[in-house]
Amino acid sequence: MNLKDLSDYLGLSQTTVSRALNGYPEVSEKTRKRVQDAAAAHNYRPNTRAKGLATGRTMSIGHVIPISARHEIVNPIFADFIAGAGEIYSKNGYDMHLTVVPDTDEARVYRDIASKGSVDGVIVHGPLQNDPRIKLLQDLGLPFAVHGRSGRGDEDYNWVDVNNARAFERATNFLIDLGHRRIALLNGNEKMDFAARRRLGYLTAHGARGLTHDPALMFSDEMTEHYGYASVLRALDHPSPPTAFLISSIISSIGARRALEERGLQLGRDISIITHDDELSYLKNGEDLPIFTATRSSVREAGRICAQMVLDVIANPTSPPQHRLLESDLTVGNSTGPAP
Amino acid sequence: MNLKDLSDYLGLSQTTVSRALNGYPEVSEKTRKRVQDAAAAHNYRPNTRAKGLATGRTMSIGHVIPISARHEIVNPIFADFIAGAGEIYSKNGYDMHLTVVPDTDEARVYRDIASKGSVDGVIVHGPLQNDPRIKLLQDLGLPFAVHGRSGRGDEDYNWVDVNNARAFERATNFLIDLGHRRIALLNGNEKMDFAARRRLGYLTAHGARGLTHDPALMFSDEMTEHYGYASVLRALDHPSPPTAFLISSIISSIGARRALEERGLQLGRDISIITHDDELSYLKNGEDLPIFTATRSSVREAGRICAQMVLDVIANPTSPPQHRLLESDLTVGNSTGPAP
DNA sequence: GTGAAAGCGCTAACAT
DNA sequence: ATGTTAGCGCTTTCAC
Numbered sequence: 001m002n003l004k005d006l007s008d009y010l011g012l013s014q015t016t017v018s019r020a021l022n023g024y025p026e027v028s029e030k031t032r033k034r035v036q037d038a039a040a041a042h043n044y045r046p047n048t049r050a051k052g053l054a055t056g057r058t059m060s061i062g063h064v065i066p067i068s069a070r071h072e073i074v075n076p077i078f079a080d081f082i083a084g085a086g087e088i089y090s091k092n093g094y095d096m097h098l099t100v101v102p103d104t105d106e107a108r109v110y111r112d113i114a115s116k117g118s119v120d121g122v123i124v125h126g127p128l129q130n131d132p133r134i135k136l137l138q139d140l141g142l143p144f145a146v147h148g149r150s151g152r153g154d155e156d157y158n159w160v161d162v163n164n165a166r167a168f169e170r171a172t173n174f175l176i177d178l179g180h181r182r183i184a185l186l187n188g189n190e191k192m193d194f195a196a197r198r199r200l201g202y203l204t205a206h207g208a209r210g211l212t213h214d215p216a217l218m219f220s221d222e223m224t225e226h227y228g229y230a231s232v233l234r235a236l237d238h239p240s241p242p243t244a245f246l247i248s249s250i251i252s253s254i255g256a257r258r259a260l261e262e263r264g265l266q267l268g269r270d271i272s273i274i275t276h277d278d279e280l281s282y283l284k285n286g287e288d289l290p291i292f293t294a295t296r297s298s299v300r301e302a303g304r305i306c307a308q309m310v311l312d313v314i315a316n317p318t319s320p321p322q323h324r325l326l327e328s329d330l331t332v333g334n335s336t337g338p339a340p
Numbered sequence: 341m342n343l344k345d346l347s348d349y350l351g352l353s354q355t356t357v358s359r360a361l362n363g364y365p366e367v368s369e370k371t372r373k374r375v376q377d378a379a380a381a382h383n384y385r386p387n388t389r390a391k392g393l394a395t396g397r398t399m400s401i402g403h404v405i406p407i408s409a410r411h412e413i414v415n416p417i418f419a420d421f422i423a424g425a426g427e428i429y430s431k432n433g434y435d436m437h438l439t440v441v442p443d444t445d446e447a448r449v450y451r452d453i454a455s456k457g458s459v460d461g462v463i464v465h466g467p468l469q470n471d472p473r474i475k476l477l478q479d480l481g482l483p484f485a486v487h488g489r490s491g492r493g494d495e496d497y498n499w500v501d502v503n504n505a506r507a508f509e510r511a512t513n514f515l516i517d518l519g520h521r522r523i524a525l526l527n528g529n530e531k532m533d534f535a536a537r538r539r540l541g542y543l544t545a546h547g548a549r550g551l552t553h554d555p556a557l558m559f560s561d562e563m564t565e566h567y568g569y570a571s572v573l574r575a576l577d578h579p580s581p582p583t584a585f586l587i588s589s590i591i592s593s594i595g596a597r598r599a600l601e602e603r604g605l606q607l608g609r610d611i612s613i614i615t616h617d618d619e620l621s622y623l624k625n626g627e628d629l630p631i632f633t634a635t636r637s638s639v640r641e642a643g644r645i646c647a648q649m650v651l652d653v654i655a656n657p658t659s660p661p662q663h664r665l666l667e668s669d670l671t672v673g674n675s676t677g678p679a680p
Numbered sequence: 681g682t683g684a685a686a687g688c689g690c691t692a693a694c695a696t
Numbered sequence: 697a698t699g700t701t702a703g704c705g706c707t708t709t710c711a712c
Contacts, residue, residue, distance in 0.1 A: 001455070044455065050393055052389040058389065065423070083440055086405070097435060100427060111383060115384065115385040116388045118388040118389070266601075
């Protein structure tokens with residue numbers, strides 16, 4: 001059932017039917033009602049492509065997901081973010097367009113997307129420090145918002161980010177307050193902006209307390225289970241091993257726990273860990289401690305905000321860039337204890 | 341740059357340019373070369389919507405992701421599956437179209453998708469037992485493939501699934517062989533087909549050994565961290581607590597471990613757990629044991645297979661339904677030990 | 681081997 | 697308040 005069929009059936013012109021359905025005021029209420037009923041009865045939906053062609057808007061937003069060629073991992077955070085963004089899109093009649101690319105030829109994909117005219121805007125995932133994609137998108141004139149940031153010069157594009165630096169500064173301080181002096185950092189890949197900021201927070205806390213950090217206890221890589229496992233073993237093999245671990249991801253945390261189990265170390269007694277993204281933090285102690293984890297639900301919220309941002313830019317292309325720095329909102333407390 | 345601009349520039353008709361670019365044989369090689377070079381130089385990409393309108397194919401596949409209204413969780417498995425599917429799509433010039441919906445109005449979304457003509461086919465995620473979506477899609481005549489299955493009568497649609505029943509049967513047997521007699525099952529929501537099959541495998545193993553299962557040790561819900569945490573605590577509070585846990589998801593496994601830590605139970609000594617989806621299984625013991633986990637990489641492979649299936653159906657709509665039952669391919673061994 | 685023209689399903693000026 | 701008409705950018709007959 002297309003517009004022509006429907007209008008033939010109703011004995012009206014396509015125009016009138018279209019107007020009735022799209023809420024134009026010049027249609028008589030009686031006609032509108034008749035049209036709407038018929039449309040509903042015949043399950044009519046305007047063809048998206050035709051509508052897009054005619055209006056010049058696609059009503060869809062692109063998400064480009066870079067995949068490391070090296071590892072078979074996709075950050076699970078992504079799923080929650082998508083869920084949040086999806087909510088906003090549905091609510092506004094938008095679709096979501098996903099492209100999965102090897103991180104090697106991302107630029108090409110953006111160019112494609114722009115010239116194929118398949119989306120009205122784009123969300124950038126997993127920004128690196130000084131990510132070239134941002135300039136590229138600006139040059140292409142494609143509306144976009146970034147989940148995260150990309151180094152300095154954050155003023156001239158739209159982004160939503162959590163305060164990673166502060167989160168890790170707080171977490172580190174918390175462990176220092178418990179008496180820990182050797183704190184290992186299992187960070188993400190520090191080419192990624194979020195990981196660089198986390199590292200910074202970790203270092204800031206050390207600096208403020210006059211503590212020196214030990215590079216041998218600082219790890220950086222894609223946050224797989226195996227990485228968590230292997231890094232913990234390496235840290236423990238250090239002549240002067242850490243008494244606490246600060247872990248960037250729940251997935252790596254599993255590997256880390258496995259390694260600690262193997263070494264017979266009991267959490268909260270022999271060793272402490274704090275894991276970012278760990279939803280369960282608040283369960284163990286109800287105390288109102290400072291906060292530093294970005295949980296699944298806050299990632300989802302970030303998705304909502306980010307999606308809304310692109311829609312805003314599309315609606316009003318000349319408005320100034322928007323920024324949102326989210327503070328995390330859960331309390332500390334996973335398997336942490338005083339230094340042994 | 342569109343077709344008209346390009347053909348004007350070349351002094352050719354749109355027809356010829358289109359033919360040259362789409363590999364039609366009647367174009368002279370000289371012209372073709374000239375056209376291709378110009379297209380590349382000007383970064384020309386045919387407009388997707390216009391092409392779609394003209395050909396009647398959208399070159400895009402829809403993925404509909406149901407979200408529980410109740411919980412803020414999205415199965416992380418999804419991300420890996422998407423990654424695999426995305427690879428296949430890119431390779432074949434297809435796009436991926438994502439719709440996130442509250443599980444309450446999924447049917448409407450499928451109807452929308454079908455009548456809006458925005459995709460050539462669909463992948464069904466997270467099938468329930470006797471999922472009504474399958475009949476709906478068959479009625480709508482939309483090509484589709486299911487990730488997973490949907491109860492009995494699996495013959496008349498396309499699916500890719502892992503052998504969940506066998507996986508859990510093996511895992512249970514493995515624990516029984518180690519001497520465990522009280523094995524708790526932390527299953528997913530048993531309305532979902534995969535969870536029902538896992539339960540079945542668990543029960544089959546008990547039945548074959550003449551053991552009775554204790555319903556008080558069998559849990560079923562969405563696989564959140566909190567669910568893992570709470571279920572383990574409940575199981576341990578049982579007058580006759582389990583000596584082992586079989587856990588359906590790595591996310592719940594984290595909660596479970598947290599609970600065990602709190603009770604001071606040491607894995608592999610006081611208590612055993614085996615977690616489905618745990619990538620690290622093979623690390624601890626190199627032994628060549630039977631296999632039962634679906635890992636991230638095999639989920640990715642499932643995504644590839646499933647995507648290829650829809651493309652096949654689209655290319656050849658009359659071909660008989662395809663089925664692929666994947667056996668899992670990693671060895672046992674996470675935090676398991678003999679019964680204490 | 682190349683081009684003119686119709687049409688995919690819709691919207692939006694421009695009538696009336 | 698309703699209809700006519702001309703596109704949106706492409707593919708595809710049909711003609712030369």
